[in-house]
Amino acid sequence: QSALTQPASLSGSPGQSITISCTGTTSDVGGYRYVSWYQQHPGKAPKLILYDVSNRPSGVPLRFSGSKSGNTASLTISGLQADDEAIYYCSSYTSSSPLYVFGTGTKVTVL
């Protein structure tokens, strides 16, 4: 099972919006709405910020939103803040090799 494809890095200025893509196949992203996103700050454990494509766990700001089209899911961070600087990973349920597959990770830099 290959990792889902994400851009290696993205950057934006405070207040701007950025969108991170996550491309898979019909066996994972394209076949199910079980796409989740994680935020990981250096030296810390990952934190779930979206699940089921666009649902936010309690406490996650509205600035984080998600969508999916075909085999590609997207995470949009609106109103970029300094604390959003982190690595973001997508993940999906996969039917081709149990159970989860993660994305390659995107390092977000706030300029």
Add this chain to the structure above:
Amino acid sequence: EVQLVESGGDFIQPGGSLRLSCVASGFSFDIYSMNWVRQAPGKGLEWVSFISRSSSTIYYAESVKGRFTISRDNDKKSLFLQMNSLRVEDTAVYYCARDLTTSYGMVVWGQGTTVSVSS
């Protein structure tokens, strides 16, 4: 406070064995499925293994199948990962993570425990 605390990581030679533990607190451990996820130094996340709340369903990543065994003790609110025939490429921080109740996604994570495999 909802919390997961891993332990058992160590420095070990290739071919050796190690048992990781994860103790849960602040929630009803026995109603949640659990996972192990690892992260090699400077690399991304890799899902390792899943166990359902009753231990009736277990999955492994191909990279560890046949070498690692996941288990749990609901009475002790504990999750385990028995790691045998360790390889250099198993070097990573190992996290235990709790699944969502009704969907796929890991909503509670431990702080991680480090496994270093080297001769």
